[in-house]
Amino acid sequence: MEVLTPRSLGEALRIKAERPDAVPIQGGTDVMVELNFDRARPPALLNLNEVPELRGWSHENGMLRLGSGLTYTEAMALSERLRALAEASRTVGGPQIRNRGTIGGNLGTASPAGDALPPLLVYGAEVELAGPNGSRRLPLQEFLVGPKRNALAEDELIVAVYVRPLGSRQTFMKVGPRNAMVIAVVSLAMCVDEERNEIRVSFGSAGPVAGVVTAPLDEADDLPQRVAEAASPIDDVRGTARYRRHALQVLTSRALVRCLT
């Protein structure tokens, strides 16, 4: 297996255009599991760890730009600006995983259980994708097209995520059968968007993709019910559909208390 290590975004994009079969790898917390379990043997890995344009975060035209290489540990430090994302990042794996795993990796894997997805969805995030013919931006909801499927073309890379800062009335919660290091049985993010006078809720692990439900600020009473109805959970080794629907209702009620009082 070849490992290709570009030193700039331009070089990375050139390689990706020439070698669309090269699998991008950042922290490796998903990709290496696939390799170690012998579920995938890509001909090449595109190691993005040395691409400076993908690292860190910055302000850009009133938006926050999160590089796709932003680690969960780094995202945890953004709790002043992006509390729900910081809280979600704290629930990911253990410290070692959080030091390696990235937001971009979560988008690339596009698992319905991806912990960063519900917060980014309630922020109304846009994903920047770059390819040989320039870059484009997609709303995250359009980027996520199905379980473990996204809208990334084979010659494109995930470069960044753009979010609008929305104040502090936001939260994230994740249910698992133990108190750390679990894959979500169900998760929920909520934020209040005062500009649009709206509450947005997103949930994970309760449908093929993370779902989004919105309500006007003064019509939040039936949100718990609506969120539970919007979900399409299944029974699996981690939990039952019945429990997931019940938990979503409880989590939404609690999130409303956190965000509205």
Add this chain to the structure above:
Amino acid sequence: MSTTARRLELGRVGETTRRVDAIPKVTGEFAYASDLFAAGMLWGHTVRSPHAHARIVEIDISQALAMAGVHGVLTHTDVPGAKTYGLEFADQPVLAIDRVRYFGEPVALVAAEHPEQARRAAERIQVEYEPLEPVVDPERATEQEPLHEENPTAGHGFRDDQRPNVLRSIAIRHGDPDAEGEVSVSGVYELGMQDQAFLGPESGLAVPDGEGGVDIYVATQWLHVDRDQVAPCLGLEKEQVRIHLSGVGGAFGGREDLSMQVHGALLALHTSRPVKMVYSREESFVGHVHRHPAKIWMEHRATKAGRLVNVRAQILLDGGAYASSSAAVTSNAACFAVGPYSVDNALIECTCVYSNNPPCGAMRGFGAVQSCFAHEAQMDKLATALGIDPVELRLLNALAPGDTLPTGQKVSGSFPAAEVIRRAAELPVPEAEELPRDPIRLPGGAGNTTHGQGVKRGVGFAVGFKNVCYSEGFDDACAARVRLWKGADDELVGEVHCAGAEVGQGVTNVILQVARTELGTENVALAPGSTADVESSGSASASRLTWMAAGAVRLACRDALAEFEAGRSAVDVQRTYHHPRTAPLDPETGQVKGDRVHVAYMCAAMRVVVEVDVELGLTRVVWIGTAQDVGKALNPQAVHGQIEGGTAQGLGLALMEEIQTRDGLITNASFTDYLIPTTLDMPPVEAELIEEEEPDAPYGVKGVGEPPTVVSTAAVVSALRDATGSELARVPVRPDELAGL
């Protein structure tokens, strides 16, 4: 020798001494069996059954054999000696012959230069299966076609039970089994299949000796019984097979049965090259036996004053496809069904069946865990029915020396159950922490699911007991060999050989502490464990090795020192220590045919505080306090370590640990989906060591590894019931049940 008593810096019997492997393990320098390496070695890989039950029609190895890097492909026809093996009954094929009986059963072996080549070649071995209806419901197993045409466990002095697929059944009749009480409570309790979940997967290295024999370096629990099973399968004399202990990354019973030993040796002898085998995590879940899932019906009859009159129990254990140590687990589950309580009448029936589920065998607690979960739920239920404090009820019925157990054995020696109960109950329970708190300190933990909403507190209590050492007439003796000579400055130098397996429990320190104490010197080393230069130590099992190794090393040291002091300049002494003899149970009545069926008993009591988010069904175990009957603590810090670790393992079964199966196939063979407690799930454990010396044991010791596991599952669930008011009759308890769904 100098007659002045010297202060030993390194610790004698009864002193806390730091584990000799502590620093290498923390720094990552410790060599586990998976780190073994030999020049020119090949990598072995096992081809396993994807079916729980199937007939093998044909195996075609030709494609695999032709692949680059492949040095050998073996099937059952290549096993030169005995085709089957087993700890107690040789019912398990080395490689499946014409039928597979469980998911993951070994069918063929590959040796190749690179592990990837071995895996690829394994994929090219074509096995044609004809799937058969699997026996997966233990309650129906006794009505289905037998999985073993000749019952492997028949005629071993067990009850003659003609039902198909009965691995062993026991009935213990004590007093008048129909005796009535004034109050009666009953219930049906279930336990899921728990895994040992040791972190070091099954690994070893087999090296041909160039003379037809083989050296096997492996992570195991009992070197000599491995050798005794491996040699016949290879068609070799025992002396031609030498087993050497390699670094063990946890065992908990899961390394009592063979894993890669015969397979690695077959490949090594076939290729004349060293062969290493390391199971993957997924493979490890099918590579060893598990704790028996159980369904237990119990009825307790008592007087209004709370004295137990009669306990009736029916226990069903699922043994899976092969016998392993199921027969002994069955006996234990029956013997400890009542708990550490005195009762004049009892009828205990326990049946273990064969099925096409994953094979079950030894795991820490060995049958007593299952029974304890049921009898302690019953004691709580009885206390409620009678309006008596649950601790008072237990004290009222506590078993004491002189009492007769349901097997007819009189409790002798040390058994301070009442003291243990009292001391655990006296431990002060911490106050509830104030809100708001970091969510890490609330149910749901890092998931940030509550800031206090829905949280209820519960306090639970449980008592459990178990035997130490092997039982039913088995003489699991332990040998030790001691060499003494004069070193520089004419100082005494000692070298101890003992095959007792250091599996993380700390027996290395125990052996060295005993040797230092007996020889009066710090110049003592422990040689690596091997079948080549010392006799059997028996297994690192049944909480027995501190007792047995201390006994053997003390005996050998004393005799060696006597010879040395008589003027010999160098001595080499080997001695074998035996525990008091036990006797079997009568197959019809379950009554002991001699003085004792078990060597001695140890008990523990535990108090648990939980907080449950009753809306989401999530739990935080806040605090655990325990008192344990340890005889004498040879290395107190190590005893506390065993208590904390054993408690965590029982907590795991209470809250999250279960191997899930569908039609006999394991559906969660990974640490992503088979969850074990993390440091955020495990509370601080306050442990009181009750030291009442056991008269039959060296230094008065007892075992310490199992009682915390026996009692903690029951104690945690007792607290969950207190918080939720739900019956919670099955473990692991699911969030659904805690949330009342």
